[in-house]
Amino acid sequence: MWQRRAFLKSAGAGFLASLAPRQLLALEANDLVFASSIQTSAGKYGAVLMGERGDVISMIDLPDRGHDITISREAGRGVVFARQPGTFALVFDPFGNEAPQTLTSVEGRHFFGHGVFSPDGRLLYATESDFEAAQGVIGIYDATDSYRRIGEFPTYGTGPHEMLLMPDGVTFVVANGGIETHPDYGRAELNIDTMDPSVVFIDRRDGKLIGQLRLEAGLHQLSIRHMAVDVQNRVWFGCQYKGAPSETPQLIGYATMDGEIRLIELPTDTLRDLRNYVGSVAASTDGSTIAVSSPEGDLLIAIDAEQKRPVLVETLRNGCGLAADQTGFIATSGKGEMIGIAGAERPQQQFDFLFDNHMLRLG
Amino acid sequence: MRIFAAIFATFLLVAPASAQIISPSEMLRSSVTNFIRPQTKAFATRTAELSKAMYVLCENGDLTAAQEAFAKAATAYGRIEFLRVGPLMEDNRSDRILFFPDRKGIGLRQVQQLLAEADPTAATVPGLQQKSVAVQGFGALEFVLFGTGFETLTTSDGAFRCAYGAAVAKNLEEIASDIAAGWADPDGIAKRLTQPDPAYADYRTTTESLEAIVGLVSHGIEAVRDTRINPFIAKGDGKANPKLALFWRSNQTLPMLKANFDGLRRLIELSSVVTDPALAEEVTAAFARADAAFAVVTSPVEEAVTDPAQAAALNDLVIATQDLQRLIGEELSATLGLSVGFSSLDGD
Known part of the structure; x- marks a missing residue:
């Protein structure tokens, strides 16, 4: 299933098979590796691993559309989660030595497209929907036992989307988007009038709620969906507005473990061009800059996390995927383009596949 | 007029294979002029008729006419409910017109409770608009006109039920009228959609x-x-x-x-x-x-x-x-x- 194109060309299969993990890590250190879900020109779904120059290292087939990817060096595995309301997650060996393993969501649950590993790589966590109860859960999988599902925690809200592990290694932050869906009704949104989105901090060890933050009641149709953590441990989030399209509420904000939550003020023009839709949020390598994207508005914004204001606005048609490189961000699009922004110097590249919403940098 | 419309419709059904190639701007203009505006207007007309039929029902007990008016208004909405841009998406209008799917049966429960309590605030449009979207539209009115106890509508026992149904119909009439007005507005969404401009928030090209x-x-x-x-x-x-x-x-x-x-x-x-x-x-x-x-x-x-x-x-x-x-x-x-x-x- 894996096609180690670039490696096979440059070094031959034997080279890759003989690489010890330590050498592979060294390879990563010298040459950033990125991962993304994709759609091929033939309309098939997959995930791709690529070097920082855009060279495709490997490609994997997926049974349906994937979404975000998480990777653990400790586990030696990556996981592609199905786009909501998908029922599969694919565990793969980033170096292609082992065959991938497909996880299927348990009865009464589906995936939301995001998840994380524990710092030691022994546990995998995924945002999931308990759709009968319209409640979010974090599914817990034992990476040391064939990814057996060993339990779940509540997310204390409906429609959880992205989840991250805070730098302390013991606190999850989860964006409860607030939107109820049910597989019986496809992707139809069932509770737009009564949405209740929140950002929650949850103790990874026992699933207890540490804190739940909501924006003011008038913004209850502002679905909080994607996040990134800055150098000050502020959790930056991007929202999608489900209320009247003629309204343009602010869409970018941050939350802290001290209980602060607020939206920052983007200039009217910039806000308008986000089209009430933020598709992904990423932090720079040093955590001082936050990038957000809107594939609806073809817009990318870089924000100074300390000053809390935009420092750069770029356009990229259908641009959504964002990941930090050494000096800035790479951004990818649903049109198969990859560019560098906010200090990343790289030529614009066009691929023969389309990038999904999220780009992951390994390590 | 009607005959002309029928001939026109028949022509269209056979025409696509030899359809003229028109410019994107004309496609947009035609979408608004030939479909969106007349159909949102038709929805407004049908809901006004429904509202009137409900009034007559409460006065004179003509249940069949009210039920038929319900069907006509609902199907008029069926033709436009996919127009999920502009006026239909303002003020929770789409949910207020029809809250569906209602997976947990919230609407039914709320309507039954409201009928049991004969909540007088539900029998006026302003009062109704303060309530859950699930009791404001076609789903609620269907229960009033066809659900358990609908027979009482023609008796004095059903006076509140009828008054509530009439308020729902009036509410639908108001919403439908606002939607039609939104599309009819020469400086509104119709203009932005048909003459896009980089300065617009919604349609730039x-x-x-x-x-x-x-x-x-x-x-x-x-x-x-x-x-x-x-x-x-x-x-x-x-x-x-x-x-x-x-x-x-x-x-x-x-x-x-x-x-x-x-x-x-x-x-x-x-x-x-x-x-x-x-x-x-x-x-x-x-x-x-x-x-x-x-x-x-x-x-x-x-x-x-x-x-x-x-x-x-x-x-x-x-x-x-x-x-x-x-x-x-x-x-x-x-x-x-x-x-x-x-x-x-x-x-x-």
Whole structure:
């Protein structure tokens, strides 16, 4: 299933098979590796691993559309989660030595497209929907036992989307988007009038709620969906507005473990061009800059996390995927383009596949 | 006038294969002028008639006329409910007109409670507008007119029920009128959609406007399948659930579905977005498949799902939606050079 194109060309299969993990890590250190879900020109779904120059290292087939990817060096595995309301997650060996393993969501649950590993790589966590109860859960999988599902925690809200592990290694932050869906009704949104989105901090060890933050009641149709953590441990989030399209509420904000939550003020023009839709949020390598994207508005914004204001606005048609490189961000699009922004110097590249919403940098 | 309209419609049904190639701007203008404005206006007219019929019912007890007016107003909405841009999306209007699917039966519970309590604030439009969206629209009115206890509407015992129903109908009339006015406004969304400008927040280019039109159709087809057909027909487990169908009480499930298909087809045809003759033929064939299925499903939905021929026809409707989604969402988009938005429009 894996096609180690670039490696096979440059070094031959034997080279890759003989690489010890330590050498592979060294390879990563010298040459950033990125991962993304994709759609091929033939309309098939997959995930791709690529070097920082855009060279495709490997490609994997997926049974349906994937979404975000998480990777653990400790586990030696990556996981592609199905786009909501998908029922599969694919565990793969980033170096292609082992065959991938497909996880299927348990009865009464589906995936939301995001998840994380524990710092030691022994546990995998995924945002999931308990759709009968319209409640979010974090599914817990034992990476040391064939990814057996060993339990779940509540997310204390409906429609959880992205989840991250805070730098302390013991606190999850989860964006409860607030939107109820049910597989019986496809992707139809069932509770737009009564949405209740929140950002929650949850103790990874026992699933207890540490804190739940909501924006003011008038913004209850502002679905909080994607996040990134800055150098000050502020959790930056991007929202999608489900209320009247003629309204343009602010869409970018941050939350802290001290209980602060607020939206920052983007200039009217910039806000308008986000089209009430933020598709992904990423932090720079040093955590001082936050990038957000809107594939609806073809817009990318870089924000100074300390000053809390935009420092750069770029356009990229259908641009959504964002990941930090050494000096800035790479951004990818649903049109198969990859560019560098906010200090990343790289030529614009066009691929023969389309990038999904999220780009992951390994390590 | 009517004869002319009928001839015009017949012509359109056979025309797509030889459709004239028109410019994207004309496609947009035609969408608004020939479909959106007349159909939103028709919805406003039908709801005004419904409101009047409810008033008459409460005064003189003409239940049949009110039930018929309900069916006409609901199907008029069925033709435009996929127009999920502009006025329909303001002020929670789409949910207030029709809160469906209502998976947990919230609307039914709230309506029953409100009737049991004879809550007087529900019998006025301003009072009603303060309440849950689920008690404000067609779902609530269907229960009033066709649900348990509807017979009381013509007796003094049903006075509150009737007054509440009349308030719901008046509320629908107001919402429909606002939607029609929104589209009729020469400086409103119609202008922004048909004469896009980089200064607009919503439609900056002709391509974006066309993407919006094609996207409405594509998402409309998906919504019909996912929320109006699939939930109640028999699937893998072989068990149908007709009570999950919209408007099963009033036997308007199939008329509503027909109206949905009809609205989608009319917009495709009247906008002339399908310029490729081969594609037009395929689109016509997919709608013909749906028509053939509709002709078979003649029983009320509870019976239709248990009859093998009608159940198969309902499955055929699903297949028609799949064909249409491929033809409109993928092939038409590709023909027009539009982005189906791999990374967008999906709420992820």
